Amino acid sequence: MTLVGSVRRIVAALTVLPAMAVTVHASDFNxxxxxxxxxxxxxxxxxxxxxxxxxxxxxxxxxxxxxxxxxxxxxxxxxxxxxxxxxxxxxxxxxxxxxxxxxxxxxxxxxxxxxxxxx
Known part of the structure; x- marks a missing residue:
C-alpha cells in the first residue's frame, strides 16, 4: 500500500466519524x-x-x-x-x-x- 493510499483511507475515516457523531446526537435529541x-x-x-x-x-x-x-x-x-x-x-x-x-x-x-x- 502506498503512502497516498494510506492517507486517503485516514481522510475517509476522519470524514465519516463526525457524521456518525452527529447521527448519534440527533437520535438523542429526538x-x-x-x-x-x-x-x-x-x-x-x-x-x-x-x-x-x-x-x-x-x-x-x-x-x-x-x-x-x-x-x-x-x-x-x-x-x-x-x-x-x-x-x-x-x-x-x-x-x-x-x-x-x-x-x-x-x-x-x-x-x-x-x-x-x-x-
Whole structure:
C-alpha cells in the first residue's frame, strides 16, 4: 500500500466519524415523542400569544429543552409539577421531597436556557 493510499483511507475515516457523531446526537435529541413536543408548544403558545413568531420561538424552546434534558427526566418533572397541585397529604411528597425539587429545577434550568436562546 502506498503512502497516498494510506492517507486517503485516514481522510475517509476522519470524514465519516463526525457524521456518525452527529447521527448519534440527533437520535438523542429526538427522544421526545411528537405528542410531547406538540403539548409543550401548545402550552407555550397559550403563555406567549398565538402568533407566527411565538410558534417559531416555542418550537425552538422545546428543541432546546429536548437537547438539554432527557425525556424521562422531563416526564418526571412534568409529573411532579402536576402532582404538586394536589391538595393535602397526597400532594405533599411532590412539594417537599428533594428528588421532586431536583427534577423541577432541571426542567426550569432547561427552560431558562431555552428562553435565552429562543425569545
Amino acid at each position: 427522544d421526545y415523542p411528537t405528542s410531547a413536543r406538540v403539548e409543550y408548544v401548545f402550552g407555550c403558545l397559550k403563555a406567549n400569544g398565538e402568533t407566527r413568531q411565538a410558534i417559531e420561538q416555542c418550537s425552538c424552546s422545546i428543541d432546546v429543552v429536548a437537547s438539554l434534558l432527557p425525556y424521562d427526566r422531563y416526564i418526571t418533572a412534568e409529573t411532579v409539577l402536576s402532582m404538586a397541585q394536589v391538595r393535602g397529604d397526597m400532594g405533599s411528597p411532590f412539594r417537599t421531597s428533594e428528588q421532586a425539587t431536583g427534577a423541577i429545577n432541571d426542567l426550569r434550568r432547561a427552560q431558562a436556557e431555552a428562553e435565552v436562546r429562543c425569545f
